[in-house]
Structures are given as C-alpha cells and as structure tokens.
Amino acid sequence: MTGFSTNWAVYSRYVGDIFGSALAAEGLFAFGLESAFLGVLLFGWHRVKPWVHLVSTIGVFLGSMFSAVWIVVANSWQQTPAGYHIVGEGLNARAEVTDFWAMVFNPSSVDRLVHTWQGSFLAGAFLVLSVHAYYLRKGRYVEISKKAFKIALVVAAVFSLSQLVSGHSSADGVAVNQPAKLAAMEGHFEKSAPADLYLLGWVDKEKQEVTGLKIPGGLSFLAHQDFKAPITGLNSFPEEDRPSQINAVFQFYHIMIAIGMMLIGLTLYASFLWWRSKLFETKWILWIFSFSVILPQIANQVGWYAAEMGRQPWVVYGHLRTSDAFSQEVSANQIVFSLIMFTVIYALLFVLFIYMVNKKIKHGPYEESSTVVNFQSF
Template identity: 80%
Template sequence: MDVEILARIQFAFTIAFHYIYPPLSIGLGLIMVFMEGMYIKTGNKQYEILTRFWLKIFAITFGIGVATGIIMEFEFGTNWAVYSRYVGDIFGSALAAEGLFAFGLESAFLGILLFGWNRVSPKVHFISTIGVFLGSMFSAVWIVVANSWQQTPAGYHIVGEGFNARAEVTDFWAMVFNPSSVDRIIHVWQGAFLAGAFLVLSVHAYYLLKERYVEISKKAFKIALGIATVISLTQLLSGHSSAEVVAENQPAKLAAMEGHYEESGSADLYLFGWVNDETQEVTGLKIPGGLSFMIDQDFEAPVTGLNAFPKEDRPGQVNAVFQFYHIMISIGMFLIGLTLYASYLWWKGRLFEKKWLLKIFAFSVLLPQIANQVGWFAAEMGRQPWIVYGHLRTNEGFSQEVSSNQILFSLILFLVVYAILFLLFIYSVNKKIKHGPYDEAKNPDEFLKYVS
C-alpha cells in the first residue's frame, strides 16, 4: 500500500476516534449548565446530585478527548509536511485563537468546576460550569474554521511556488468567516448537543427500565429530551443551509452526495440508493427533481453534475460519499421523529409508560455518534481530490520522506493504544453508571429519599 493511502487511513482513524469525545464533552457541558441552573433556581438537591454525577463522566470524556487530540498535530508534521507548510499561516492563526479564547477559558474554570463544590458559592460554581461549556464550544469554533477554510478558502493569497507554496492570511476575519464556516460551526455544535443529550437519555432510560433512581431520572430525562427535541429540529435547518453553501461553492461534492452525473440538468433527491460509478446510474427511492427544488425551489432547475468536471477533479468514491451522506440524513430524520413523539407523550403525561420507547432511547446513544462520524466522512471524502479545495491536491500534500513501513508501524501502534484507551473509557463510564448517582451525594442516607 502506498504512502498516500496509508497516511490518509492513519489520519482518518485517529481523527474519527478522537471525534468520539469532543461532541460528548460539548453536549454534556450544555446538559450540566441546565441541570445546575435548575439547582440554582429551585434549590432542589436532586439537580445538584445530577450535576455532580454527570460532571464525573464529563471529566473522563474531556481527559481522553484532550489526549487523543494531541496525536493529530504530530501527524501534520510527520505525514503531511507539504500540506502543513501550505496551510501553516492559516492554521497557525486559527489554532492560536483556539489556545487564547478556548483553552484559556476552559483552564480558568475547569479546576473550580471539578474541585470547587465545597470551596465556592453555588453561583460561582455555576459560572465556572458555563465557562467550561463556552470554552469547549469556542474550541470547536476554531477547529471548524480551519477545516472550513480548506473547503472554501477566503482571506488569503499564495506565496511561493511548487512545494514551497503557502497560503498567507491577508484578511483574518474573511478567513474566519469564509463561506462555509458559520453554517458548519452551527451544524457541528448541534451534532455535539445531540451526542450529549442522547447519552443522558440513554443512561436514565436504562435506570427507568431497571426501576432505579426513578424520580431523579425522570428529571434528567426531561431536561435531555427538551434539548434533543429542539436541537434535532433546528439541525434540519442548519443542514439545509450547509447544503446550499456546498451547492454554491463545491458543486462536485453535492453531485457526489446525490449521485447526480448529468452535466447540467434537473437533479433528483434520493431517500436511499446505490451508486454505480461505472454506468453512472443510481438505483433507489427518489423524489424526481427534489434536489433542484431544495436548491432553487424549482423542480426543473439545472444542477451541476459530476460530468461537468474532469474525472481527475471529482471525488473518487462517489458511492461511499452518497452512502455516508444519506446515513447521516436518515439518522437525523429518525431522531426528529423519536424526540417529537416522546415530547408528545410528555405533553400528554404518558412519557414514562412506554417501556418499548425507553428501550429505544437506551440504545439510541449510538445514533448521534454515527451521524457525526459519517457526516464528517461525507464532507471530507466529498472534497477529494483536493486537500485545499481548488488549490492543493491530496496526493501533493503528504510528506515525501516518510516510508509506507513507518506509517504502517505507527498505525498499528495507534490501533493498540487507542483500543486500550477506548476500553478504559467504556470501563470507567460503565462503572460510574452502574454505581449511579449515590457516589455523588454528600450524604447517601439523605439521598435515599430521592430513590423510588
């Protein structure tokens, strides 16, 4: 296997593994803000116990997220030296802003959040919870800005030629607010909120099914369900807006996402299907002219297809992009239906009567994670063959001096280390869940009155 393929596999594996944790941290941060906010407002100790319980799981998630994220920075230098030189000024300014605005905010409040329960007032602790949550959100902002610049470059000029070429920032704010950044930031935030909300829904659905911590679990479930319902609906809007940006700035990616080959013609919207790249045919269930209508509100409006681009400028794995994109959409629609139905039952006062629904929620924790992963795969594979869209090709960005054996050896080591980290994460979180909120109560005897 050649160096480029191995370097891409290694980076895809490390970033996909890392991306399990930041969305959970951001989502749990929002949940904790609501839980602790309810404690400040009502004085009800159940909300304090819930916040303490989920803070321990947040800390485990946050720690592993930081550890797994460091590896990727080294990969830029070892495996992608040409790319690193090309985008160094762009990434340097974005990551410097992340360190200043995000990590600074998180580090300022993280100690108070973890160890300040009995050392500061409840309101000061609540402010620290908000600070850590905002810090995690700002961290996502600058990472997504850097990635979005690769998709839709802006605010720069190119200096040098060949392997020495690099992009320099000419307008920092144009770089930050490049055409795709705002929509993608909102969409990533929403995916993170859903990941955290559905973890909380899953755990407390499990408790309710086992008839453990019933009253306190009902409170947590309602908080998470309210967030999940609102976010799943609004994510549909941000997803549509992102698709419009892709249609304008990356038409080849949009064409691959829907398997649209015709050079310029009405485009169908597929609910599901299978793309044959050789025959340029898609087999599946479609809405005729649906993609044209979504983009231009006209079923007959022409949409640029893959045949409008030279073969070397198209995504290489059209069916993979198509499938990943449609898995993301399918999960998103399922989550909308699930949360709306559960919210309806909540309104009717029958939410916790449906055991089958609680079982679905207990296993639903995987769905936002899968959607987040396949969404990123669709976005990154759809950008190919460009590592910086329209400027630097992926096969020009990897390091020229690294051998395939070196990358393969490090990939195997990463697989082993990350497998150990993942098992430790599952073990630690599972242990906390099995113990339940008892450990988080100041006085277990006092807590007994909250348990049905």
C-alpha cells in the same frame, strides 16, 4: 499535531499561516478557559459553593464551544478558502492571511460551525436521555431522572429540528462552492440536468447510475426551489478533479440524514407521550432511549466522512491536492506502523473510557438511600 509536519510537510507549509492564526486563538482563549475551570468542575463537588461549581461548568461549556469555532474555521478554510494570497510556487507555495475576518467568516464556516454545535448538543442530550432512561427502567433515582429526562428531551427535540435548517443551509453552500461534492452526495452524474433526491440507494460508478428510492427532481427543488432546475453533475468535472469514492460519500451522507430523521421522529413522539402524561409509563420508548446514545455519535462521524471524502482530491479545495500534500521522505512502512500504533492506543483508550463511564453510570449520581423506590419493573 506532530503528524502535520512529519507526514504532511507540504500541507503544513501551505496552510501554516492560516492554521497558525486560528489555532493560536484557540490555544490562548478557548483552551485557557476550559483548563481554568475543568479542575473545579471535576474535583470541586462538595468542596466549593454550588454557584461556583455552576460557573465552572458554564466556563468549560463556553470554552469547548469557543474551541470548536477555531477548529471548524480552520477546516472550513480548507473547504472554501478566503482572505488569503499565495506566496511562492509549486510545492513551495504557501497561503498567507490578507484579511483575518474574511478567513474566519469564509463561505462555509458559519453554516458548518452551527451544524457542528447542534450535533454536539444532540450527542450530549442523548447521552443524558440514555442514562436516565436506564435509571427509570431500573427504578433508580426516579424523581431526578424524570426531571433530567424532560430537560434533555426538550434540548434534543429543539436541536434535532434545527439541524434540518442548518443542514439545508450548509447544503445550499455546498451547491454553490463545491458542486462536485454535492453531486457525489446524491450520485448525480449528468452535466446539467434536474437531479433527484434519493432517500436511500446504491451508486454504480461504472454505469453512472443510482438504484434506490428517490423523489424526482427533489435535489433541484431543495437547491433552487424548482423541480426542473439543472444541477451540475460529476461529468462536468475532469475525473481527476472530482471525488473517486462516490458511493462511500453517498452512503455516509444518507446515513447522516436517515439518523437525523430518526432522531426527529423519536423526540417528537416522546414529546407527544409527555404531553399525554404517558411518557414514563411507555416501556418500549425508554428501552429505545437507553440505546439511542449511539445514534448522534454515528451521525456526527459519518457527516464528517461525507464532508472530507467529498472534498477529495483536494486537501485545500481547488488549490492543493491531497496527493501533493504529504511528506515524500516518509516511507509507506513508517505510515503503516504509526497507523497501527495509534489505532491500538486509541482502541485501548476507548475501551477504558467505556469502562469508566459505565462504572460511573452504574454507581449513580449519588448514594441511594436504603429505601427502594418502587417503579414498574421491565
């Protein structure tokens, strides 16, 4: 948060009234709810009644979901600003809220929030699937792992499929509100022509062409239900008003989609094996699930990369350029030093996090009995 005002002074001034409203709501309600129950969740096991611990778990969950509301609302306002007016001029201009609910329910906030929620549910479900697939492979905690695996598989199957719906709805919104971003996501350059849908490919910005596997007119059909409907291309916009890293946006967007389709296929096939009563006897599927935890994490990250890089050159779409938003007084050397420092700190925290989580997983949810549970050895 300090970096907003030190590195992004113009940006902070411009969005301060907007972000102040959203993040104040997060701090007062969401963060308060999370912090009130988190201590009981972490340290209350065997110290409070089971129903109290369950209520605390639900409280932390609801607080986290509510926190996501305000963070995504603030970010979505940068993508599709609404419910505001501009006070001042030039670099001293700032946005003020005129309609709080119009700001909250800006054109992209609901679609992006639902998509973000579903992505977080998938990340959680695949973490559970990964841990309990590991236990099943090792013959540990077999009964509880079978139950947990089945519950997580249902969650993963439901939300991997529902991501298709929210993702399509979000893409429709991008087509209307941020056509340059949509064009970058699919490498579409022609001003007003039917657009293909690429399954994979590589964008040559200089030649303005994409080489890859495509469905002719597929993007036109998804956006307008017509294979011949024209889609606004990148050449419809001045070069300074459209994303510069087109291939990066294209690749990140398609990696997200590819992983999403992989998750659908994996969960549906596992559900089929469950229906055939062969799920826990199929060794290779448990191996895949053991390492699948990384997939939704990657999909979530590259999805955000596509969304934020596709918004460029705007930090507030159509109003404030990224090049105008940073602090003029901060030198390049200071920025480099702070980036290196934070990269090292977060890298160390990440290593510590992986170590602690791995230690907890190997320890297990409870002390194992002296009786070894026999299970197929892999």
